[in-house]
Amino acid sequence: MGIDVALVAKLVEAQFPQWSGLAITAAEPNGWDNRTFRLGQQLLVRLPSAERYAAQVRKEHRWLPLLAPQLPLPIPIPVAIGEPGAGYAWNWSVYRWLEGVPASTANIEDLTEVAVALAYFLVRLQKIDPTAGPPAGPHNFFRGGPLQTYDAEARRAIATVRKLINAELATDVWETALAATWLGEPVWVHGDVAATNLLIRNGRLAAVIDFGSSGVGDPACDVTIAWTFLWGESRQAFRDALPLDAATWARGRGWAIWKALITLAGNLDTDAGATSAARHVIDEVLAEHERSR
16 A cells, blocks of 8 residues: 555655654554554544455444553543545544553563453453444454454364364364354453553553454453464463353363464465464464363
8 A cells, every 4th residue: 555654754744744743654563444643642544454444444433542541551542633635545544642552562571460461351351241333244353253254264274284283173173262152241352462552661551552352242252362372370360350151261272273274375485474373373262272171
Protein backbone atom coordinates (compact mmCIF):
# COMPACT_ATOMS: atom_id res chain seq x y z
CA MET A 1 0.00 0.00 0.00
CA GLY A 2 2.96 2.34 0.31
CA ILE A 3 1.94 3.27 3.84
CA ASP A 4 4.89 5.40 4.91
CA VAL A 5 5.81 8.61 6.69
CA ALA A 6 5.11 10.67 3.56
CA LEU A 7 1.55 9.35 3.29
CA VAL A 8 0.87 9.95 6.98
CA ALA A 9 2.20 13.50 6.69
CA LYS A 10 -0.17 14.22 3.79
CA LEU A 11 -3.18 12.79 5.62
CA VAL A 12 -2.46 14.66 8.84
CA GLU A 13 -1.77 17.95 7.07
CA ALA A 14 -5.00 17.74 5.06
CA GLN A 15 -7.33 16.54 7.82
CA PHE A 16 -5.76 17.58 11.13
CA PRO A 17 -3.66 20.68 10.40
CA GLN A 18 -3.33 21.37 14.14
CA TRP A 19 -0.88 18.44 14.26
CA SER A 20 0.86 19.00 10.92
CA GLY A 21 3.99 20.37 12.55
CA LEU A 22 4.59 17.29 14.71
CA ALA A 23 7.36 14.86 13.88
CA ILE A 24 6.27 11.53 12.36
CA THR A 25 8.27 8.33 12.86
CA ALA A 26 7.41 4.71 12.09
CA ALA A 27 6.89 2.57 15.18
CA GLU A 28 9.29 -0.30 15.72
CA PRO A 29 8.41 -3.09 15.53
CA ASN A 30 5.46 -2.34 13.27
CA GLY A 31 2.32 -4.43 12.87
CA TRP A 32 0.90 -6.59 10.11
CA ASP A 33 -2.82 -5.70 10.19
CA ASN A 34 -2.06 -2.02 10.74
CA ARG A 35 0.86 0.33 10.24
CA THR A 36 1.64 2.55 13.22
CA PHE A 37 3.46 5.90 13.35
CA ARG A 38 4.32 8.09 16.29
CA LEU A 39 2.98 11.63 15.90
CA GLY A 40 4.89 13.99 18.13
CA GLN A 41 5.36 12.78 21.70
CA GLN A 42 1.74 12.17 22.74
CA LEU A 43 -0.03 10.72 19.71
CA LEU A 44 0.13 7.85 17.23
CA VAL A 45 -1.42 7.29 13.82
CA ARG A 46 -2.69 3.82 12.93
CA LEU A 47 -3.69 2.80 9.40
CA PRO A 48 -5.19 -0.54 8.30
CA SER A 49 -2.86 -2.29 5.86
CA ALA A 50 -5.65 -3.96 3.83
CA GLU A 51 -9.40 -3.76 3.28
CA ARG A 52 -10.09 -6.77 5.50
CA TYR A 53 -8.87 -4.77 8.51
CA ALA A 54 -10.66 -1.52 7.69
CA ALA A 55 -13.91 -2.31 9.55
CA GLN A 56 -11.97 -2.46 12.81
CA VAL A 57 -11.40 1.30 12.86
CA ARG A 58 -14.97 2.40 13.58
CA LYS A 59 -15.44 -0.53 15.95
CA GLU A 60 -12.49 0.59 18.07
CA HIS A 61 -13.66 4.20 18.06
CA ARG A 62 -17.08 3.13 19.28
CA TRP A 63 -16.10 0.65 21.97
CA LEU A 64 -12.65 1.46 23.36
CA PRO A 65 -13.78 4.64 25.18
CA LEU A 66 -16.44 2.51 26.91
CA LEU A 67 -14.09 -0.34 27.79
CA ALA A 68 -11.13 1.74 28.98
CA PRO A 69 -12.57 3.07 32.28
CA GLN A 70 -13.55 -0.45 33.33
CA LEU A 71 -10.14 -2.04 32.84
CA PRO A 72 -7.18 -2.21 35.24
CA LEU A 73 -4.57 -1.32 32.61
CA PRO A 74 -4.40 1.37 29.93
CA ILE A 75 -5.68 0.53 26.44
CA PRO A 76 -5.57 2.70 23.31
CA ILE A 77 -7.79 5.77 23.52
CA PRO A 78 -8.98 7.16 20.17
CA VAL A 79 -8.53 10.89 19.69
CA ALA A 80 -9.72 11.31 16.11
CA ILE A 81 -10.83 9.29 13.11
CA GLY A 82 -9.38 10.02 9.69
CA GLU A 83 -11.04 9.74 6.30
CA PRO A 84 -9.72 8.24 3.05
CA GLY A 85 -7.41 10.57 1.17
CA ALA A 86 -4.06 11.06 -0.57
CA GLY A 87 -4.55 7.76 -2.39
CA TYR A 88 -5.32 5.86 0.84
CA ALA A 89 -8.70 4.11 0.69
CA TRP A 90 -9.92 3.61 4.27
CA ASN A 91 -10.61 5.25 7.60
CA TRP A 92 -7.66 5.53 9.96
CA SER A 93 -7.10 6.53 13.56
CA VAL A 94 -5.24 8.90 15.84
CA TYR A 95 -4.68 7.55 19.38
CA ARG A 96 -2.93 8.61 22.54
CA TRP A 97 0.59 7.23 22.66
CA LEU A 98 1.15 4.54 25.29
CA GLU A 99 4.64 4.12 26.70
CA GLY A 100 6.20 0.67 26.82
CA VAL A 101 8.06 -1.99 24.89
CA PRO A 102 6.29 -5.01 23.35
CA ALA A 103 6.63 -8.06 25.57
CA SER A 104 8.06 -9.92 22.59
CA THR A 105 11.22 -7.82 22.80
CA ALA A 106 11.17 -6.55 26.41
CA ASN A 107 13.45 -7.57 29.24
CA ILE A 108 11.02 -9.22 31.70
CA GLU A 109 12.50 -10.31 34.99
CA ASP A 110 9.31 -11.78 36.48
CA LEU A 111 7.19 -13.37 33.76
CA THR A 112 4.87 -14.87 36.36
CA GLU A 113 3.96 -11.41 37.62
CA VAL A 114 3.18 -10.35 34.06
CA ALA A 115 1.08 -13.50 33.53
CA VAL A 116 -1.02 -12.83 36.63
CA ALA A 117 -1.51 -9.17 35.69
CA LEU A 118 -2.66 -10.24 32.23
CA ALA A 119 -5.06 -12.80 33.69
CA TYR A 120 -6.55 -10.14 35.97
CA PHE A 121 -6.97 -7.84 32.96
CA LEU A 122 -8.85 -10.57 31.08
CA VAL A 123 -11.05 -11.34 34.09
CA ARG A 124 -12.04 -7.67 34.26
CA LEU A 125 -12.59 -7.54 30.51
CA GLN A 126 -14.89 -10.56 30.67
CA LYS A 127 -16.97 -8.90 33.39
CA ILE A 128 -17.85 -5.87 31.26
CA ASP A 129 -21.45 -5.86 30.04
CA PRO A 130 -21.38 -7.43 26.54
CA THR A 131 -24.84 -6.15 25.59
CA ALA A 132 -24.83 -4.82 22.01
CA GLY A 133 -21.12 -5.66 21.66
CA PRO A 134 -19.97 -6.90 18.24
CA PRO A 135 -20.39 -10.69 17.91
CA ALA A 136 -17.73 -12.80 16.20
CA GLY A 137 -17.59 -12.28 12.46
CA PRO A 138 -15.36 -11.17 9.57
CA HIS A 139 -14.49 -7.93 11.39
CA ASN A 140 -12.42 -9.92 13.93
CA PHE A 141 -11.76 -13.08 11.97
CA PHE A 142 -14.34 -14.92 14.10
CA ARG A 143 -12.43 -14.57 17.37
CA GLY A 144 -14.87 -15.58 20.07
CA GLY A 145 -16.80 -17.67 17.56
CA PRO A 146 -16.83 -21.42 16.93
CA LEU A 147 -13.62 -23.21 16.01
CA GLN A 148 -15.58 -25.02 13.30
CA THR A 149 -15.04 -21.90 11.19
CA TYR A 150 -11.46 -23.05 10.67
CA ASP A 151 -11.97 -26.81 10.58
CA ALA A 152 -11.13 -27.34 6.91
CA GLU A 153 -8.14 -24.97 7.12
CA ALA A 154 -6.72 -26.73 10.18
CA ARG A 155 -7.05 -30.17 8.61
CA ARG A 156 -5.38 -29.00 5.39
CA ALA A 157 -2.50 -27.58 7.42
CA ILE A 158 -2.07 -30.85 9.33
CA ALA A 159 -1.91 -32.72 6.03
CA THR A 160 0.68 -30.27 4.68
CA VAL A 161 3.05 -30.56 7.66
CA ARG A 162 2.32 -34.15 8.72
CA LYS A 163 5.95 -35.21 8.17
CA LEU A 164 7.18 -32.51 10.55
CA ILE A 165 4.83 -33.05 13.51
CA ASN A 166 2.86 -35.77 15.26
CA ALA A 167 -0.11 -35.42 12.90
CA GLU A 168 -2.23 -37.98 14.75
CA LEU A 169 -1.86 -36.16 18.05
CA ALA A 170 -2.41 -32.77 16.41
CA THR A 171 -5.65 -34.07 14.91
CA ASP A 172 -6.71 -35.30 18.35
CA VAL A 173 -6.02 -31.85 19.83
CA TRP A 174 -8.15 -30.28 17.14
CA GLU A 175 -11.03 -32.73 17.40
CA THR A 176 -11.01 -32.49 21.19
CA ALA A 177 -11.27 -28.72 20.87
CA LEU A 178 -14.17 -29.01 18.42
CA ALA A 179 -15.99 -31.34 20.80
CA ALA A 180 -15.47 -29.09 23.86
CA THR A 181 -18.79 -27.30 23.60
CA TRP A 182 -18.99 -23.75 24.94
CA LEU A 183 -22.03 -23.37 27.18
CA GLY A 184 -21.38 -19.94 28.66
CA GLU A 185 -22.82 -16.50 28.00
CA PRO A 186 -20.95 -14.19 25.61
CA VAL A 187 -18.18 -12.11 27.16
CA TRP A 188 -15.85 -9.46 25.83
CA VAL A 189 -12.70 -10.87 24.20
CA HIS A 190 -9.57 -9.07 23.09
CA GLY A 191 -9.13 -11.53 20.24
CA ASP A 192 -5.37 -11.23 19.76
CA VAL A 193 -3.65 -11.61 23.11
CA ALA A 194 -0.09 -11.87 21.80
CA ALA A 195 3.26 -10.76 23.17
CA THR A 196 3.42 -8.02 20.53
CA ASN A 197 0.21 -6.52 21.94
CA LEU A 198 1.38 -6.35 25.55
CA LEU A 199 3.45 -3.32 26.53
CA ILE A 200 6.06 -3.69 29.25
CA ARG A 201 7.45 -0.80 31.27
CA ASN A 202 9.95 -1.17 34.10
CA GLY A 203 9.54 -4.94 33.82
CA ARG A 204 5.77 -4.88 34.41
CA LEU A 205 2.71 -5.13 32.20
CA ALA A 206 1.87 -1.50 31.44
CA ALA A 207 -0.80 -1.62 28.71
CA VAL A 208 -2.71 -3.89 26.35
CA ILE A 209 -3.02 -2.68 22.76
CA ASP A 210 -4.55 -3.60 19.39
CA PHE A 211 -8.23 -4.33 19.92
CA GLY A 212 -8.91 -4.82 16.21
CA SER A 213 -9.95 -8.45 16.79
CA SER A 214 -12.10 -7.66 19.82
CA GLY A 215 -15.74 -8.66 20.14
CA VAL A 216 -18.08 -10.66 22.33
CA GLY A 217 -18.25 -14.44 22.47
CA ASP A 218 -16.27 -17.41 23.75
CA PRO A 219 -13.21 -16.40 25.84
CA ALA A 220 -11.16 -19.43 24.71
CA CYS A 221 -9.43 -17.43 21.97
CA ASP A 222 -7.80 -15.20 24.60
CA VAL A 223 -5.81 -17.94 26.35
CA THR A 224 -3.51 -18.88 23.46
CA ILE A 225 -0.70 -16.83 24.99
CA ALA A 226 -0.35 -19.64 27.54
CA TRP A 227 1.48 -21.60 24.82
CA THR A 228 2.78 -18.87 22.52
CA PHE A 229 4.63 -16.86 25.17
CA LEU A 230 4.22 -18.17 28.71
CA TRP A 231 5.86 -21.31 30.05
CA GLY A 232 6.45 -23.22 33.26
CA GLU A 233 5.44 -21.33 36.40
CA SER A 234 4.11 -18.34 34.47
CA ARG A 235 1.80 -20.52 32.39
CA GLN A 236 0.45 -22.24 35.47
CA ALA A 237 -0.05 -18.93 37.28
CA PHE A 238 -1.94 -17.54 34.28
CA ARG A 239 -4.17 -20.59 34.23
CA ASP A 240 -4.78 -20.52 37.98
CA ALA A 241 -5.81 -16.86 37.87
CA LEU A 242 -8.47 -17.38 35.17
CA PRO A 243 -11.83 -18.88 36.25
CA LEU A 244 -12.22 -21.01 33.12
CA ASP A 245 -13.24 -24.65 32.86
CA ALA A 246 -11.33 -27.52 31.25
CA ALA A 247 -13.42 -27.32 28.07
CA THR A 248 -12.40 -23.69 27.58
CA TRP A 249 -8.74 -24.61 27.92
CA ALA A 250 -9.25 -27.41 25.38
CA ARG A 251 -10.71 -24.90 22.92
CA GLY A 252 -7.85 -22.57 23.73
CA ARG A 253 -5.40 -25.28 22.69
CA GLY A 254 -7.43 -25.59 19.51
CA TRP A 255 -7.05 -21.88 18.75
CA ALA A 256 -3.33 -22.02 19.50
CA ILE A 257 -2.60 -25.05 17.35
CA TRP A 258 -4.75 -23.79 14.47
CA LYS A 259 -2.73 -20.58 14.21
CA ALA A 260 0.58 -22.41 14.62
CA LEU A 261 -0.36 -25.01 12.00
CA ILE A 262 -1.36 -22.49 9.34
CA THR A 263 1.75 -20.43 10.12
CA LEU A 264 3.98 -23.47 9.75
CA ALA A 265 2.26 -24.63 6.57
CA GLY A 266 2.39 -21.16 5.04
CA ASN A 267 6.04 -20.39 5.76
CA LEU A 268 7.85 -23.67 5.15
CA ASP A 269 10.13 -22.23 2.47
CA THR A 270 10.05 -18.54 3.27
CA ASP A 271 10.44 -17.68 6.96
CA ALA A 272 12.63 -19.82 9.21
CA GLY A 273 11.84 -17.70 12.27
CA ALA A 274 8.09 -18.07 11.84
CA THR A 275 8.30 -21.82 11.27
CA SER A 276 10.53 -22.29 14.32
CA ALA A 277 8.13 -20.34 16.53
CA ALA A 278 5.14 -22.23 15.14
CA ARG A 279 6.76 -25.60 15.77
CA HIS A 280 7.53 -24.59 19.34
CA VAL A 281 3.86 -23.72 19.96
CA ILE A 282 2.73 -26.99 18.38
CA ASP A 283 5.16 -28.95 20.54
CA GLU A 284 3.95 -27.18 23.70
CA VAL A 285 0.28 -27.76 22.88
CA LEU A 286 0.82 -31.42 21.96
CA ALA A 287 2.79 -32.08 25.15
CA GLU A 288 0.10 -30.54 27.36
CA HIS A 289 -2.69 -32.35 25.51
CA GLU A 290 -0.94 -35.67 25.90
CA ARG A 291 -0.56 -35.10 29.64
CA SER A 292 -4.24 -34.25 29.94
CA ARG A 293 -5.53 -37.40 28.23
